[in-house]
Amino acid sequence: MPKLTLHGTAISPYTRRVIMTLYEMGVEDFVHIPVSPLTGGTKTPDFIKMQPFARIPVLEDNGSIIYESRTLMRYVADKYMDQGPNLLGDTLMERALVNQWIDIEGHTFSPPVMILVYERVFKPHLHKRPCDEERWKDGREKLSRVLDIYEKHLEGRDYLVGNSFSLADLTHLPFTELLPAAGAFDLIESRPNVCRWWARISSRNAWKRTQQVEPYEF
Template sequence: MAPKVHGSVFSTATMRAFATLHEKGIEFEVVPINMGAGEHKKEPFICFNPFGQVPAYEDGDLKLFESRAITQYIAHEHHGKGTELVYKDAKKMAIVSVWMEVEAHHFDPVTSKLVFEQVVKPMMMNMETDSAVVEENQKKLGQVLDVYEVRLSKSKYLGGDGFTLADLHHLPTMNYLMGTSTKEVFEARPHVCAWAKDILARPAWIKTVAMQKQA
């Protein structure tokens, strides 16, 4: 039986799960959750995630929530199939884990605020963007990407020479921001810019984005 992903094709967290499944070549079923109607805050979804946040993942009798936990499960469970997004070698995996933590604690908090201000508010909520919040967070993002620029001057990808979850986890918010003025923050750093273009062009990610047009 194919695994099920409960979520929205427009949710950055859900898109992480979709991208991982596409990278591994795993067929899956999407169970749409209408977040505008608040379906993620009530039954039956709340039985999958008591915090009421998408996505949730079903694989047989296994039920998971939290997107980064889901991607790690998929990558480890299907090791040897599709793109190897994790390593069995402890030292190599430790480096990948470091940059996965960096994404979760340094990159995502800033980029999520920028996505909300520059994409969600004007396009989905008919609200004005707060330019002061954008300016503040673009500055913070620049400081984060300065660290990335140094790292990516030494290796093609964040976790080493190969594309891993450390890179994949960045894709959803990055993708949205490439249609905003924040794109310039990425482009101002040559190695970051090259890395971003590389991972955004991956076939698995293109498939993930295409799911929005089909919805």
Template sequence: MGIKVHGAPFSTCTQRVAVVLREKNVPFEIVPVNFAAGQHKSEEFLKLQPFGQVPVLEDDGFFLFESRAIGRYIENKYKSQGTSLAPSDLKGAAVVEQWASVEVANFDPYASGIVAELVFKKLFNRGEPDLERVKQLRAKLDATLDVYDKILAKQPFLTGQQVSLADLFHLPYGAKLFVAQHGDAITSRPNVKAWWERLTSRPTWQETAAAGAH
């Protein structure tokens, strides 16, 4: 059996998994989850993902949820093929985990919060955006990206000379910042902008983004 990803090509977290699979040259199938029909909250789906969220990885009877955990699983299972996204040595692997933790704690909450207010509320008819919250989130995101800009002045990727899981994990919500008209958080910082251009020009992300646009 091949890899199956229960989710949707437009879903940010599904995209996080898809770009890793493509970097590792792993064929996979998207098993569509019908959000409009509430399939992600159905009793059947909750057996796979008890929080009713996507994606869920299915690998020959093994099921795994949470996109970053899936990314690590794919990197470890297919270590010898495709792009190396985490070093095998102890210290190198720890640096990737360090920056993956930074993404979870200091980038995603602010970027995803801005997107939730300015994109998802309108998309899902959830009322007007809280612009004061957006302002507060943007200030925190700016503080994070100021640090990134200093790090990226010294190296092309957050973890050093090679792209890693930690870099790729930023892609889905970073891209959505542009949809939310806050892409200047990235483009106004020269080193962050250059890093972002290196990431988004990768064929694996180009393919993932194109799939999500349809």
């Protein structure tokens, strides 16, 4: 059987999300091609043929091409369910709730995190421009309100859905990892339930391995 090929630098939180899913599912023999948008890798004719929107990551599987990181993690978790843990949910309701929290992460949790990271990390390091402190504060306030809801939801729970780790938890790892560099990790530490949840999910071996594929240098 042809190996899966994953295109996208592991510096990208989106690619990190897929790599961790592969490791969680016990997929070791995939091919990783570290395409980076920062060096024009997503603008080449060959890449545009695969991904006309010029974004990473992209997954090739036996001649078929799919993209969008949350779609890819679902695909990998489903394809390899017979050899790894069930990250999708055990029942119809659990599967719906896993998808619900994936959507919450994408539409509600990550947007303010991205503001914080852009202003304090990417803007000064990549674009050599100063942080917009007002925008950073606005992102911080928005994330604080979101995390208040997470804190309440995680009361008495180890994971966002059910009694085991799922994609609902996994999808939060790549952006939350960047909060210390963005000067906002105290928003996690100041909430006992969120802090406990973060400590649990970030200690997973698959995540530690993912971080070592391409460690951050900031």
